[in-house]
Amino acid sequence: VKVVVLAGGLGGSRLALALAETLDPADLTIVGNVGDDVEILGLHVSPDLDTILYTLTGRLDESKGWGRVDETWHALEAAGELGGETWFRLGDRDLGLHLVRTQALRRGESLSSVTARLAHAFGLMPALLPATDERLRTWLDTPAGELPFQEWFVARGQRDEVDAVRFEGADAARPAPGVLEALEAADLIAIAPSNPYVSIGPILAVRGIREAIEGRRVPAVAVSPLIGGRAVRGPADRMLARLAGGTGPQQVTDCYKSLLDALVIDEADADEDADVRLIVTRTLMEDEDDRRRVAEAVLETAGALR
Amino acid sequence: VKVVVLAGGLGGSRLALALAETLDPADLTIVGNVGDDVEILGLHVSPDLDTILYTLTGRLDESKGWGRVDETWHALEAAGELGGETWFRLGDRDLGLHLVRTQALRRGESLSSVTARLAHAFGLMPALLPATDERLRTWLDTPAGELPFQEWFVARGQRDEVDAVRFEGADAARPAPGVLEALEAADLIAIAPSNPYVSIGPILAVRGIREAIEGRRVPAVAVSPLIGGRAVRGPADRMLARLAGGTGPQQVTDCYKSLLDALVIDEADADEDADVRLIVTRTLMEDEDDRRRVAEAVLETAGALR
Numbered sequence: 177v178k179v180v181v182l183a184g185g186l187g188g189s190r191l192a193l194a195l196a197e198t199l200d201p202a203d204l205t206i207v208g209n210v211g212d213d214v215e216i217l218g219l220h221v222s223p224d225l226d227t228i229l230y231t232l233t234g235r236l237d238e239s240k241g242w243g244r245v246d247e248t249w250h251a252l253e254a255a256g257e258l259g260g261e262t263w264f265r266l267g268d269r270d271l272g273l274h275l276v277r278t279q280a281l282r283r284g285e286s287l288s289s290v291t292a293r294l295a296h297a298f299g300l301m302p303a304l305l306p307a308t309d310e311r312l313r314t315w316l317d318t319p320a321g322e323l324p325f326q327e328w329f330v331a332r333g334q335r336d337e338v339d340a341v342r343f344e345g346a347d348a349a350r351p352a353p354g355v356l357e358a359l360e361a362a363d364l365i366a367i368a369p370s371n372p373y374v375s376i377g378p379i380l381a382v383r384g385i386r387e388a389i390e391g392r393r394v395p396a397v398a399v400s401p402l403i404g405g406r407a408v409r410g411p412a413d414r415m416l417a418r419l420a421g422g423t424g425p426q427q428v429t430d431c432y433k434s435l436l437d438a439l440v441i442d443e444a445d446a447d448e449d450a451d452v453r454l455i456v457t458r459t460l461m462e463d464e465d466d467r468r469r470v471a472e473a474v475l476e477t478a479g480a481l482r
Numbered sequence: 483v484k485v486v487v488l489a490g491g492l493g494g495s496r497l498a499l500a501l502a503e504t505l506d507p508a509d510l511t512i513v514g515n516v517g518d519d520v521e522i523l524g525l526h527v528s529p530d531l532d533t534i535l536y537t538l539t540g541r542l543d544e545s546k547g548w549g550r551v552d553e554t555w556h557a558l559e560a561a562g563e564l565g566g567e568t569w570f571r572l573g574d575r576d577l578g579l580h581l582v583r584t585q586a587l588r589r590g591e592s593l594s595s596v597t598a599r600l601a602h603a604f605g606l607m608p609a610l611l612p613a614t615d616e617r618l619r620t621w622l623d624t625p626a627g628e629l630p631f632q633e634w635f636v637a638r639g640q641r642d643e644v645d646a647v648r649f650e651g652a653d654a655a656r657p658a659p660g661v662l663e664a665l666e667a668a669d670l671i672a673i674a675p676s677n678p679y680v681s682i683g684p685i686l687a688v689r690g691i692r693e694a695i696e697g698r699r700v701p702a703v704a705v706s707p708l709i710g711g712r713a714v715r716g717p718a719d720r721m722l723a724r725l726a727g728g729t730g731p732q733q734v735t736d737c738y739k740s741l742l743d744a745l746v747i748d749e750a751d752a753d754e755d756a757d758v759r760l761i762v763t764r765t766l767m768e769d770e771d772d773r774r775r776v777a778e779a780v781l782e783t784a785g786a787l788r
Binding site: 217218219247248251252254255257258260267269270271272273278279282293294297298 | 525564565566582588600
């Protein structure tokens, strides 16, 4: 069974890992968010693609939920001493990747091509594709003004309420090579338990991807990022409350209008309702058993829907 | 007494440190070689400027003679895993500097300006100026073909004999801001015990610098890089033998025609002759006493010559 999963960072990488462990990894294509890509110290950083790559190849620092395990911070420390920016934490091992990617991009290689090379070098089995090779950036409209994603997310610690989300470059962004082909060949489209607005939203802002999913002939299943109406991590619950009027399955479903056939929700939300089929399981993925349970819920749901 | 010293990497930094320890550091201007600058992993690296900066601020790895003390190599290790170039060894702390400099250069700041900022941040007291802000690169004509400096020096370990040296960009290169002013104000011009061809040569290839030294009204003194006819480190002796026909004080002097009033040589070479005044001392600089001895030889010589 061939699966395409749309994924943001940590929640996205968790479901991607769950599916990679449950399926033949060659049957999995991960389409990653690039709306939070950012230039730091002159380097192109793709935090969501990297979190997925590190998670699925055993390199993620699980305690932090980002960056590499066994990391050191000497380059950033030196850069800081010399007046360089240090608000975005790039570890030494992590920098090695950003250096190679940035050099490739400067030489004219596409993000999807260099991502494939990096993934191959690290032994990633599933295909990892950026949503687009074009520049696409997430901006947040807040009471403090419109902020670029990482300024809002990292520098200001998501303290600003979000009134609207804008995807710079979305109009011109075409799906990266392989994305539409994978969607066309898929038996199931999965949406990871990532923030619907700022992790999945930028992927769906690429018109070709949205249209391909709207025109799907196979089931599309999302895993809710909420447990008991609260985000496991990050500001998804606050954003849903403010922008969708609540933090239940219906509000998550509303984020994915015409793109969803079923929503996997946590037992803690089992008494809630929504206008797609709801599948109840424990959705927190802390270990391999958890991941298998969620992956199976996603895959069985798809089977039931077909 | 105001001194300008022309300096390459390790030998250059040793004499620069000797002078900085002996003079009021504010009276010292170091003009550094940029002919061995190189782009590695997309970063602008200025090895000689950095060796001087690290040496004079206590950050040099003295055991290696390059790079930073207490260095780690995680970024390069990761880059290597991902297919990035690793032949030029950039440590993590060192990378922090290259990141800040490269970002500044990409934004249009001049090399001299960013060098001044880096030097200030690291607490360097003497002025450190690149010979030029323009692109100037050293090429070596060898039996294996013409090689860029670092390919010859690092990648191929100086195994190729050198038939000629060429300085790409020298015709268009103007002295960096402050260089001519420092030479004009100097009471003494010193040439460090660096390789005359590939460390001092690129500095003197900047026509404005060469002309200013040729037209000097103050003494110019070099310290020979040879001890007993052999280079302390690196291929200077082999190059002198092949290109100048010998490894005595006369051959060093020949490299600096019309630019030199005296040459400080080691006791081991005391029975040699040359057509400038020779000052004999122990020239190896391993500790502070050594450095003071050499600095005083340079400074006293200048006093005697005036």
